[in-house]
Amino acid sequence: MTSDTARSHPASTLEPQHALQLAQQAFAIEADALRACSDRLLQTQAGDAFVQAMRTILQAQGRVVVMGMGKSGHVGRKIAATLASTGTPALFVHPAEASHGDLGMVREVDVVLAISNSGESDELARILPVLKRQGVPLIAMTGGLQSSLARHADIVLDSSVAKEACPLNLAPTASTTVQIALGDALAVALLDARGFKAEDFARSHPGGALGRRLLTTVADVMRPGADAPAVSPDADFGTVMQEMSAKGLGATLVVDADRKVIGIFTDGDLRRLLTAGTDVRPLRAADLMHPNPRSIRPDALAADAARLMEDYRISSLPVTNPDGTLAGALNTHDLMRAKVI
The missing domain is CATH 3.10.580.10 (CBS-domain)
Known part of the structure; x- marks a missing residue:
């Protein structure tokens, strides 16, 4: 190993008590972020936005097209999968690929759910004007309430956090946890509004244990x-x-x-x-x-x-x-x- 490599990758040291304290701190920060997001829904603006997002999705004749870059993209794939398995047709489209042809997957009857913590993702920003020209309803999930994404969106779901669980306050941690939870909240509320039953869930999970229990006669x-x-x-x-x-x-x-x-x-x-x-x-x-x-x-x-x-x-x-x-x-x-x- 060269001296340069040694300097860039210092030897690891594990201090068990310190590690456990950091783990508990991460749990506490993310739990606080979730409580804050939950409390916001009791406020008129955030609550109205959530209900409006639900109404827009329920009225749409097409699918929910979820987009996001980086960690928000990973979250977006999970949200799209959860929506699809609970009665709301959905798919994930990568924003970078969207500007190279995949935008053709988005139809006027669809709804776009764009996820970005900052709201300033370049890849998303490039396709926002195109989506607006198509007349596709745009729901933003972002912590940047004054961002480009928020300004273009028809509905803004506030996913802001006070700080990340990362000790450097850099790696998306608390913010992605809130995004996942907000997506889950949207999915379960839509599930209930659609009258989605366990039998419906089983039909989309025929290979799972629940599918076997609910479909086998x-x-x-x-x-x-x-x-x-x-x-x-x-x-x-x-x-x-x-x-x-x-x-x-x-x-x-x-x-x-x-x-x-x-x-x-x-x-x-x-x-x-x-x-x-x-x-x-x-x-x-x-x-x-x-x-x-x-x-x-x-x-x-x-x-x-x-x-x-x-x-x-x-x-x-x-x-x-x-x-x-x-x-x-x-x-x-x-x-x-x-x-x-």
């Missing part, structure tokens, strides 16, 4: 028709055990001549009878079964089946059609394989 995971163990009420003990073993559900259902479910007999029932010293050999299915078992319909959510099984501490569940006839069966292993539980 009992019919998707059950053992249908002939795969569901079932015997008649007069079946002998040997037949009952053979059906239980063959189908691997840990239980067998008892159905009448019309295939309506009238009872269930489980591995647990068998263990309890044997423990009590009961001679099960002469018994019929009608003697062994629990009558009128709890059941669920094929079009119910698999998550509802999991909840029912958990509430009543049962591991197997018959699936019945509206007329009570057997449609299938499932157990906790089926739900686990489908990653519903």
Whole structure:
């Protein structure tokens, strides 16, 4: 290592107590910045701007086009993703690329949300006149309330902070935290105004755990028709055990001549009878079964089946059609394989 390199990269020293103090100080500064932003919404000007921004977005026929440079750009990508996943169509357009053709992605029916802490980003400033000529509504999120961005904007969301959490007061820290929080606040308020439900969220997240829980039905995971163990009420003990073993559900259902479910007999029932010293050999299915078992319909959510099984501490569940006839069966292993539980 040369002497020049050594001077520009001095040896690091870690003082644990000092490091923890700086960490706590960063938390405190950012928490104060968030509280200040929250308090501003109670003031007429900031509150009106927030509601006006919501109204503009709700009335738009197109998308929210989010823009920002540097750290504000990273925040912008996150805000665009949050909006899109909560019912507000949105995308991110990089301001530098916008002036080289990507501005064509912005249509008159869209709304632009431009993010800049200073409000003086050169890349944003170059495209502001073009956006104004297009007649696209412009919402600014900035701490520079007298900046070029704020002057061009139709609506200004105040994201100013008293100071950054960076000890040098240079690196965007508290300011980006406020930007993220303000974007989240806008997204959740829009979500509520649109009547966006958990089911809607699941449809845009089909690969996630919530999507599986809210989109997977009992019919998707059950053992249908002939795969569901079932015997008649007069079946002998040997037949009952053979059906239980063959189908691997840990239980067998008892159905009448019309295939309506009238009872269930489980591995647990068998263990309890044997423990009590009961001679099960002469018994019929009608003697062994629990009558009128709890059941669920094929079009119910698999998550509802999991909840029912958990509430009543049962591991197997018959699936019945509206007329009570057997449609299938499932157990906790089926739900686990489908990653519903």
